[in-house]
Amino acid sequence: xxxxxxxxxxxxxxxxxxxxxxxxxxxxxxxxxxxxxxxxxxxxxxxxxxxxxxxxxxxxxxxxxxxxxxxxxxxxxxxxxxxxxxxxxxxxxxxxxxxxxxxxxxxxxxxxxxxxxxxxxxxxxxxxxxxxxxxxxxxxxxxxxxxxxxxxxx
Numbered sequence: 001x002x003x004x005x006x007x008x009x010x011x012x013x014x015x016x017x018x019x020x021x022x023x024x025x026x027x028x029x030x031x032x033x034x035x036x037x038x039x040x041x042x043x044x045x046x047x048x049x050x051x052x053x054x055x056x057x058x059x060x061x062x063x064x065x066x067x068x069x070x071x072x073x074x075x076x077x078x079x080x081x082x083x084x085x086x087x088x089x090x091x092x093x094x095x096x097x098x099x100x101x102x103x104x105x106x107x108x109x110x111x112x113x114x115x116x117x118x119x120x121x122x123x124x125x126x127x128x129x130x131x132x133x134x135x136x137x138x139x140x141x142x143x144x145x146x147x148x149x150x151x152x153x154x
Contacts, residue, residue: 009077009080009081009084010083010084010087013080013081013083013084013085013088014084014085014087021139022137022138029052030131030137031131037051041126056089056093062082062085063086064082066079066081066085067083092139095118096122096139100119100122113147113150114142114147116150117150118142120149120150121136121142
């Protein structure tokens, strides 16, 4: 396999992870694993960790396994699927925990319309404190109505 194919596998996996995230968020996190996700929808109390953080471990397991089997007996495509999942996980952390929820105070005053739309869409998701009637379950793809709102103000 060529390096270009490995790069393509990594990029396609990264993009497909948005679909996996949407489906998992809607049907698993707001479904049978609501018990782990529920505290994430409650008004913020000052805890470093929440039960919802268990999903970082849950989602890391397939990536770790793919890295393991992706180098046995030699480097193969599974390694690059694991890499795409890892890159999405890092992006998720930076966007969701740092930019949106400000668990780390790194990007507090962004003026970027896309990033502001991401925050708005996620805020609309969190206006629902229960597991029903949610919206905006993805992370990187923002409904255009939120993006358009910030394009008009720049």
